[in-house]
Amino acid sequence: MGVVVNLEDGKKPEASIAALVELTAGDMKAVNELILSKAGSDVTMIPEVANHLISSGGKRLRPMLTLAAAKLFGYEGDGHVKLAMSVEFMHTATLLHDDVVDESGMRRGKKTARMIWGNQASVLVGDFLLGQAFRTMVDVGSLEALDILANAAAVIAEGEVLQLSVAKNLETTEDEYLEVIKAKTAALFSAAAEVGPVIAKASRNDRTALRSYGTNLGYAFQLVDDALDYGGSTKDLGKNVGDDFREGKVTLPVILSYRRGTEDERAFWRQAIEGGNADDAGLEKALGLMKKHNAIADTIGRARHFGGIARDALAPMPNSRHKTALLDVIDFCISRVV
Structure with missing residues (x-):
């Protein structure tokens, strides 16, 4: 179920993160080994849920962004591996917590941890992973990197609460929704990219540039996810298409459709989102209204805009394989919906 929005000639671009994967393969092997080590515990349920x-x-x-951003500035050492692991644990903890808040049943084609072990275990294992992340950050010995990631953790938590405050609220403005994205998604992308140049002792301007790159990549990434929920596939999204609609989430395609709609159309959105009547028939109608009002196409257009800002942020950097790989990530994120 769903529609695919073609913005250009209908051909899927050959955008890929293959270069990033290749450049970081050796370091990611070390990251994965560290992940397995730090996810271990004598409390059996902890590694079960985490793994x-x-x-x-x-x-x-x-974590690949952290590794590539450090190498972009010639970093030598193992601190980037530890920070990359910390970034991945922060992300994993957020997913565990998100699934509890959203009452999600599926994640990446599998039952969510909360469906197998329950909400309490999911929340507490997420807390364990956050603790392990911060212990590992301390091992790196960079107070500035620790400050950046600690601040991101606080902002992400604020974003979760902010999202609750706008949940099912169809009067949410686009600016208010972008604030949710900034906190929930862009903050970790920003921190992941910025800590690389920090431990590489790069200049203040370079650190600022990578922070901007990560922030705007995060905006683009989340907006594409929002569009994919109504025009993608389960494989691309990592969850069931239409989940946002069924859960009553007010994302940008909904905001644009609601604001551009007739009074009768807005009544439908109120019944579906605020009233909880979001069945398959409702999803089909929602898709039709989004197509009518160009809501998905315009959401992708916003993602392209932020992707352009991320690209410009890297423009002053000397050309290198790592720079090219980081630029490829922007195209890859946006190409998922074309």
Whole structure:
């Protein structure tokens, strides 16, 4: 179920993160070994729950950004591996917590941890992973990197609460929704990219540039996810298409459709989102309204805009394989919906 929005000639671009994967392969092997080590515990349920999600097939994009950003500035050492692991644990903890808040049943084609072990175990294992992340950050010995990631953790938590405050609220503005994205998604992308140049002792301007790259990549990534929920596939999204609609989430395609709609159309959105009547028939109608009002196409257009800002942020950097790989990530994120 769903529609695919073609913005250009209908051909899927050959955008890929293959270069990033290749450049970081050796370091990611070390990251994965550290992940397995730090996810261990004498409390049997902890590694069971952690490994359920860690091994579920995510691309591990955020830790690869940390590794590539450090190498972009010639970093030598193992601190980037420890920070990359910390970034991945922060992300995994967020997913565990998100699934509880959203009452999600599926994640990356598998039952969520909460469906197998319950909400309490999911929340507490997420807390364990956050603790392990911060212990590992301390091992790196960079107070500035620790500050960046600690701040990101606080902002992400604020974003979760902010999302609750706008949940099912169809009067949410686009600016308010972008604030949710900034906190929930862009903050970790930003931190993941910035800590690389920090431990590489790069200049203040370079650190700022990578922070901007990560922030705007995060905006683009989340907006594409929002579009995919109504025009993608389960494989691309890592969850069931239409989940956002069924859960009553007010994302940008909904915001645009609601604001551009007639009074009768807005009544439908209120009944579906606020009233909880979001069945398959409702999803089909929602897709039709989004197509009518160009809501998915315009959401992708916003993602392209932020992707352009991320690209410009890297423009002053000397050309290198790592720079090219980081630029490829922007195209890859946006190409998922074309």
